[in-house]
Amino acid sequence: MKSFKPTVLIGVSTQGGAFDEKVVREMASITERPVIFPISNPTDHAECTAEQAYTWTDGKALFAAGVQFDTVHLNGTTLYPGQANNFYIFPAIGLAVYATRPALITDEMFVEAARAVADQVSPLARERGLLFPEQTNILQTEVTTATRVADYIFETGQATVERPDDVRAWIESMLYTPEYLPLTPQD
Incomplete structure (x- = not known):
């Protein structure tokens, strides 16, 4: 993460949890609006959830997944995960x-x-x-x-x-x- 300094994560691995807290927080420290697209489905194969992505980026993530996640309420704000389908x-x-x-x-x-x-x-x-x-x-x-x-x-x-x-x-x-x-x- 530190050498490449990515601003976008696209997951198609079907490895649930592959975008862990450390990776997402590190990327959020590199860019103002980290783009996180865990495209794998079904839900248990998604690389992270919308709630995780928003929580670990303090609500700054631009998030879309291969399946529809529920809205996330964080610090008085409602966040709407996208479905990249x-x-x-x-x-x-x-x-x-x-x-x-x-x-x-x-x-x-x-x-x-x-x-x-x-x-x-x-x-x-x-x-x-x-x-x-x-x-x-x-x-x-x-x-x-x-x-x-x-x-x-x-x-x-x-x-x-x-x-x-x-x-x-x-x-x-x-x-x-x-x-x-x-x-x-x-x-």
Whole structure:
């Protein structure tokens, strides 16, 4: 730790507890906002918990895990752990690709999707420590992201369908809503 002076820890080892108190505190002494991403799952394989990361960094950690951890209350502040999961990206990519029909799915489409997700984290949410949009608005996050990716596909000439006047409305028209038809008794 002292030689490399890392500011980011990304765990994919599935070794629960690999980010111990000594390691996390040392990194917190090197950087103002240590980035801690214990991505391994299930929970017992996570390299550390949200509560540990926040406690050992005095609430300064930027935290996201492969599973959702509960909020943490520390020194009168509520901290919101992020979930670094592909559910922010893959449904939106799938919808944009379904809509635009490009011949190839490129790395740049994923980069655009990542940018679209990041752009949906408000300054207030960032102040609260959120790294991803709130999950309570996941459908709107997906639609916004899919629209951005579809726009990118059209702008780069990769779409094999004609661009509609309102890409967002067009994307929304393709959403599947799993609802039952109302059942009414027959007389």
